[in-house]
Amino acid sequence: MTSPDVEKRAKPTTIDLGGRVLPLNLKTNARARRMTLKIEPGGHAVSLTVPPGLARHEVDGFLRRHHDWLVERMARFDGRSADITDGGAVSIFGFAHTIRHSGNLRGLTTVRDEGEGKVLLVSGPAESIGRRVADYLKKEARREITGRVKVHAAASGKSYASISFKDTRSRWGSCSSAGNLNFSWRIAMAPMFVVDYLAAHEVAHLSEMNHGPRFWALCERLCPRTPEARQWLKNEGSFLHAVRFEAPFA
Incomplete structure (x- = not known):
């Protein structure tokens, strides 16, 4: 009581x-x-x-x-914590990228290595930089997560129904009983081994809809760096949510 x-x-x-x-x-x-x-x-x-x-x-x-x-x-x-602005920086899969506004890319957002470091070139109106960077992160998250989910699903002999991305705050991913996998696109700012862990975590739920010993054993079989990735999210994950874009994106 x-x-x-x-x-x-x-x-x-x-x-x-x-x-x-x-x-x-x-x-x-x-x-x-x-x-x-x-x-x-x-x-x-x-x-x-x-x-x-x-x-x-x-x-x-x-x-x-x-x-x-x-x-x-x-x-x-x-x-x-920081706003996404011209001249600022954003992490893409754990690597810092300087944000540079360019009016010559005709709608593209692209990465270039300019010797002193990686640069994210963003086109369009200056007031749209935050939205365009968010769109780029969402695209990159979809590309990498989808690839890792396919690998882990094949390794575990399971199939999934769909993959979707949102700007969630309460969790980094989820798996429904129908096999629908959901992820936060902000994970694109984390190192690649953390991205791989998140994909493995949700794929493991296709076999074990809990966090029991068998679930964690499967998760570590799919992603041996599971303990390290969990610790990274515990220590650093909240800071990914502290990055401020111009508007919430679904």
Whole structure:
């Protein structure tokens, strides 16, 4: 049974992080064995999951003990969040690309290696740079993910119904019972081994619709770097959501 004190705080409230006030979402989970704290994708809110039966003073004490960690984590968001602009940079499969606006490409967005580094040349009106970069990332995500899904599906002897891409915030991918695979196109900003892991993860769900031992064994068979990729997403994944494009794209 949930403590009344915690239950009162189940609705969103706020937390002050050195003068920055963010929404605090407190969630009670009957399966949780300890309190877990995370910053939501994009750094726009903080979530705290607690097991049943905790008193309010325990929750408040936990938040106080982790206050400095939250402040430090938010500072990392400040340093790595950015708008997509001419002269800025974007990661494409883990490699930094300088964004350069060009009016001579007739609608194309393309990558060039100019000696000092990779450059993403973006055509069209300057105010459309963010949208065009997002479109390019979506195209690249579709190309790479589709290729890796085909490889992993063949290796596991499974077939899938469809592959789709969205700008999801709560998860990087999903697999429906009908075999429809869904991915966040923002994964195109992650290193290729992480992209491969995400494809393997969702293909593994075609065989195991859970996260039990057999699922993880299959996932690691398809993608041996699964542990490393999971850690990368845990440490770095939220920063991909901190990249600001001009508008949300489906």
